[in-house]
Amino acid sequence: MELSLKQNFFIIGGGVAGLSAAYALLRHGHGVTLADFGHSGQSTWAGAGILCPLLPWHYDEAANRLALGGMQAWPAWAGEIARQSGCDPEYWGCGMAVLGETSRQAALAWCRAHDFAAEVRPDGGLWLPSVGQVRNPRLAVALAGAVAALGGRILPHCEISGLRFRAGKAVAALAGEVEYAADAFVWAGGAWSGLALGELAAAPNVRPMRGQMLLYAPGSHRLDHVVYQAGLYLVPRRDGHLLAGSTVEDAGFDASTLPDTLDRLHRDACALLPELRAHRPLRAWAGLRPGSPDNIPVIGRHPDCDNVWVNTGHFRYGVTMAPASSRLLAELMLDMAPHLDPAPYSWDAQLGRGWKSGSAC
Numbered sequence: 001m002e003l004s005l006k007q008n009f010f011i012i013g014g015g016v017a018g019l020s021a022a023y024a025l026l027r028h029g030h031g032v033t034l035a036d037f038g039h040s041g042q043s044t045w046a047g048a049g050i051l052c053p054l055l056p057w058h059y060d061e062a063a064n065r066l067a068l069g070g071m072q073a074w075p076a077w078a079g080e081i082a083r084q085s086g087c088d089p090e091y092w093g094c095g096m097a098v099l100g101e102t103s104r105q106a107a108l109a110w111c112r113a114h115d116f117a118a119e120v121r122p123d124g125g126l127w128l129p130s131v132g133q134v135r136n137p138r139l140a141v142a143l144a145g146a147v148a149a150l151g152g153r154i155l156p157h158c159e160i161s162g163l164r165f166r167a168g169k170a171v172a173a174l175a176g177e178v179e180y181a182a183d184a185f186v187w188a189g190g191a192w193s194g195l196a197l198g199e200l201a202a203a204p205n206v207r208p209m210r211g212q213m214l215l216y217a218p219g220s221h222r223l224d225h226v227v228y229q230a231g232l233y234l235v236p237r238r239d240g241h242l243l244a245g246s247t248v249e250d251a252g253f254d255a256s257t258l259p260d261t262l263d264r265l266h267r268d269a270c271a272l273l274p275e276l277r278a279h280r281p282l283r284a285w286a287g288l289r290p291g292s293p294d295n296i297p298v299i300g301r302h303p304d305c306d307n308v309w310v311n312t313g314h315f316r317y318g319v320t321m322a323p324a325s326s327r328l329l330a331e332l333m334l335d336m337a338p339h340l341d342p343a344p345y346s347w348d349a350q351l352g353r354g355w356k357s358g359s360a361c
Contacts, residue, residue: 006029006030006031007030007031007183007184008030008031008032008033008181008182008183009022009025009030009031009032009033009182009183009184009185009186009333010032010033010034010035010173010180010182010184010185010186011032011033011034011035011185011186011188012034012035012037012160012173012185012186012187012188012189012197013034013035013036013037013186013187013188013189013190013192013193013312014034014035014036014037014038014042014144014154014156015042015043015044015140015188015190015318016043016044016136016139016140016143016318016319016322017188017190017290017311017312017314017318017322017325017326018034018036018186018188018190018311019034019140019143019144019147020143020322020323020325020326021186021188021311021326021329021330022034022147022152023081023143023146023147023150023152023326024326024327024329024330025330025333025334026147026150026151026152027150027330028330028334030334031151031152032147032151032152032153033152033153033154033155033180033182034147034152034153034154034155035155035158035159035160035173035175035180036154036155036156036157036158037157037158037159037160037189037192038156038157038158039192042190042191042287042288043190043191043287043288043289043290043318044136044137044139044140044287045136045137045285045286045287046209046210046211046213046246046286046287046288046289047136047211047245047246047287047289047316047318047319048133048136048213048233048235048243048245048246049133049134049135049136049139049235049319050096050131050133050226050233050235050320051070051071051074051091051131051132051133051134051319051320052067052071052096052128052130052131052132052320053067053295053316053317053320054228054233054316055098055101055107055228056068056110056114056116057103057106057107057110057111059294059295060294060295060296062294062296062344062345063294063295063296063317064114065324065340065344066297066317066321066324066325066328066340066345067317067320067321067324068114068116069321069323069324069327069339069340070317070320070321070322070323070324070325071130071131071132071320073323073324073327074091074132074134074320074323075091075093075132077322077323078091078134079091080146081139081142081143081145081146082142084145084146084149084150085141085142085143085144085145085146085148085149086145087138087141087142087145088138088142089134089135089138089139089142089143090133090134090135090138090139090237090238091132091133091134092132092133092134092238093130093131093132094131094132094133094224094225094226094236095127095128095129095130095131095225095226096127096128096131096225096226096227096228097121097125097126097127097128097225097226097227097228098125098126098127098128098228098229099123099125099227099228099229099272100125100229100230101125101126104120104124104126107126108120108126111128116128116130117129117130131226133226133235134319135237136319139319155175155180158175159175159176160173160174160175160197161174161175161176161198162174162197162198162199162200163185163197163198163199163200163305163308164179165199165305168305168306169305169306169307170182170184170185170305170307170308173185174198183307184307184308184309184333185307185308185309186308186309186310186311186329186333187200187203187302187308187309187310187311187312188310188311188312189203189290189312190288190289190290190312190318191206191207191208191209191253191288191289191290191291192208192253193206193290193298193310193312193313194206194207194208194290199304200302200304200305200308201302201303201304203298203310203312203313203347203350204298204347204350204351205292205293205313205350205351205353205354205355206290206291206292206298206312206313207250207291208251208252208253208288208289208290208291209248209249209250209251209288209289209290209291209315210247210248210249210250210251210254210255210286210287210288210289211245211246211247211248211249211286211287211288211289211316212245212246212247212249212257212258212261212262212265212284212285212286213243213244213245213246213247213265213284213285213286214243214244214245214262214265214266214269214281214283214284215241215242215243215244215281215282215283215284215285216241216242216243216244216269216276216279216281216282217240217241217279217282218239218240218241219240220242220275220276220278220279221234221236221242221273221275221276222275223236223242223273224236227272227273229272232244232245232265232268232269232272233245233246234269234272234273241282242276244265244266244268244269244276244281245265247261247265248289248316249261250291253288255286255287255288256286257284257285257286262281262284266280266281289315289316289318290312290313290314290315290318291313291315292313292314292315292350292353293350293353293354293355293356294353295314295315295316295317296313296344296345296349296350296353297311297312297313297314297315297318297321297325297345298310298311298312298313298345298346298347298350299311299325299328299329299332299342299345299346300329300332300342300345300346300347301332301347302347303347303348309329309332309333310347311325311326311329313350324339324340325345327339328340328342328345
């Protein structure tokens with residue numbers, strides 16, 4: 001049963017995980033203040049907004065349950081956010097071509113078992129017509145607008161150093177000399193969630209993973225769907241721009257771009273789409289993802305304090321999972337029946353996972 005009295009929640013982290021959590025709680029009629037610490041290199045900039053695990057048949061079922069739930073919710077969720085905010089996150093059900101997949105029969109069997117549309121292309125690749133995309137930076141703006149429209153308060157460039165506790169409960173978030181009181185708190189610090197928040201333990205096994213990508217100008221291509229091959233994806237935007245990415249690098253909190261890496265990305269993009277050879281990238285950037293083993297996030301109560309919650313570690317699929325993971329978090333926080341089993345996303349479950357060589361990312 002949902003808690004009936006209005007509560008005031010404080011969310012730490014202004015990326016998609018924090019904003020979507022704020023939006024979910026506001027839709028249930030509660031008050032929300034969100035602290036956006038505004039670190040450069042947030043994970044919003046590390047991905048292209050492809051709304052699907054790149055090869056879902058290679059992923060753990062716990063990651064796929066959230067991803068598939070998010071995919072189903074995305075068309076309506078995008079429309080709601082656009083109406084609330086007046087900003088279009090540019091959801092586009094463009095489909096995705098997967099080229100060079102060596103385990104095609106296993107992939108098709110997985111798709112049949114999960115009612116996931118898939119066809120074999122004439123070139124032997126796979127066509128996934130239900131895959132959509134969203135424009136990450138515009139999604140962040142739209143979510144912030146929707147949060148504000150529902151009465152949420154966003155504190156820009158607000159660095160939270162820790163929480164104040166009284167009688168075993170968190171009672172306020174600390175920003176320098178300023179304290180923000182709330183009934184409960186959410187730590188959604190993205191790649192920074194693997195660092196301790198004052199006296200609170202760091203989220204287990206979460207660490208920053210850098211992603212570099214390129215942007216090509218309109219007129220450089222005629223692509224109208226996502227293409228993926230051997231770790232590289234090309235994502236066309238409706239206005240004609242094209243993204244090429246992205247790397248997965250364990251580089252700490254370094255969100256810089258590297259010329260050699262960008263040159264390699266450009267060569268690989270040209271090999272996949274030869275018409276790009278006549279063009280140079282318009283710009284390049286990097287972002288830091290909240291990496292986690294097997295791309296399985298932590299969504300649930302923090303073990304150090306009953307009224308502190310965590311929503312982090314979505315790695316490459318925070319945008320894909322956002323509608324489902326924010327719904328699950330709100331259900332747990334508001335004592336509602338969860339729409340899926342929360343056990344795989346608990347703190348203890350994440351403690352039991354470890355980084356391993358060659359794991360899907």
